[in-house]
Amino acid sequence: MSIIRTASSTTLEGLLFSGGSMTTKVKANFSAFLIKHGEDILLFDTGLGSHVSQQYEQDMPFWARPLFKYDEPVVTARSQLDKEGVSPVGNIIISHSHWDHASGISDFPEVTVRAPASELEVIRHAGDGFGGAWPSQVSSPSIKWKSLDFKPGPYEGFDASLDWFGDGSVVLVPLYGHTPGSVGVFVTVDSKRRYFLVGDTVWRAAALKEGRPKFWAASLLVDHDREKTQQVVEQIRAVVKRNADLTVVPSHDAAVQDALGYFPDWVK
Ligand SMILES: [Zn+2]
Numbered sequence: 001m002s003i004i005r006t007a008s009s010t011t012l013e014g015l016l017f018s019g020g021s022m023t024t025k026v027k028a029n030f031s032a033f034l035i036k037h038g039e040d041i042l043l044f045d046t047g048l049g050s051h052v053s054q055q056y057e058q059d060m061p062f063w064a065r066p067l068f069k070y071d072e073p074v075v076t077a078r079s080q081l082d083k084e085g086v087s088p089v090g091n092i093i094i095s096h097s098h099w100d101h102a103s104g105i106s107d108f109p110e111v112t113v114r115a116p117a118s119e120l121e122v123i124r125h126a127g128d129g130f131g132g133a134w135p136s137q138v139s140s141p142s143i144k145w146k147s148l149d150f151k152p153g154p155y156e157g158f159d160a161s162l163d164w165f166g167d168g169s170v171v172l173v174p175l176y177g178h179t180p181g182s183v184g185v186f187v188t189v190d191s192k193r194r195y196f197l198v199g200d201t202v203w204r205a206a207a208l209k210e211g212r213p214k215f216w217a218a219s220l221l222v223d224h225d226r227e228k229t230q231q232v233v234e235q236i237r238a239v240v241k242r243n244a245d246l247t248v249v250p251s252h253d254a255a256v257q258d259a260l261g262y263f264p265d266w267v268k
Helices: 052-059 077-084 099-107 117-124 205-209 216-222 226-242 254-260
Strands: 002-012 025-037 040-044 091-093 112-115 144-147 151-155 158-163 170-174 183-188 194-197 247-249
Touching: 002 077, 002 254, 025 077, 025 183, 025 254, 052 099, 077 099, 112 117, 117 144, 194 226, 205 226, 205 247, 205 254, 216 226, 247 254
Parallel strands: 040 091, 091 112, 112 144, 194 247
Antiparallel strands: 002 025, 025 040, 151 158, 158 170, 170 183, 183 194
């Protein structure tokens, strides 16, 4: 696994989780995650893509612009992978369809993009206020959407899961709440260390440990179902309690990601 940081921004800690400081500035990342399994290449999220400025101009509501920003430069996942000759990407799975995760989809027109049926519903409704996906990113008829279907049966406290490669190394679980079809993934790397990519269910792993949710006003803006999101946060906390060696990696958590390193380096 490798973390592809496509851009970053600085924000106030207090906007990220309740009880955070309103004067301390923290860095947030916009990352995609490369998972290589033999010759199979899977991309979890896409980060910011080559059309992000047009997408932002078209679809970011004016009132939200002061809160949701990114800093230049943007170095797209596609350009980083091409530079290192990593190809072909077999599938893209998105943690959810929000702008900062789906922006790079258009840079991979040849790749099938997977999301649960409940998230494909959000995507069908892009632009009409349900779920918050952006038409500029997800509505092109040329995107090869395909549904991601979980199988019933418990895995790490979740009641459904999908063992992507069939060997337990990459296991997807539903994290429905932040959006109706949010997804997380457990990844076991070559060293046998385990990571849990949790999308935007939590923004800072440090806050998770203390059970502190997102800052309430931010949660109100971004979480589709706050109650369900909090239930999923508790599920993640329980997983962490049972697995002391598991590292939770939120999509935007620069502190966690800095420690793991970035593409083209592999997470050890
Ligand atoms: Zn996000």
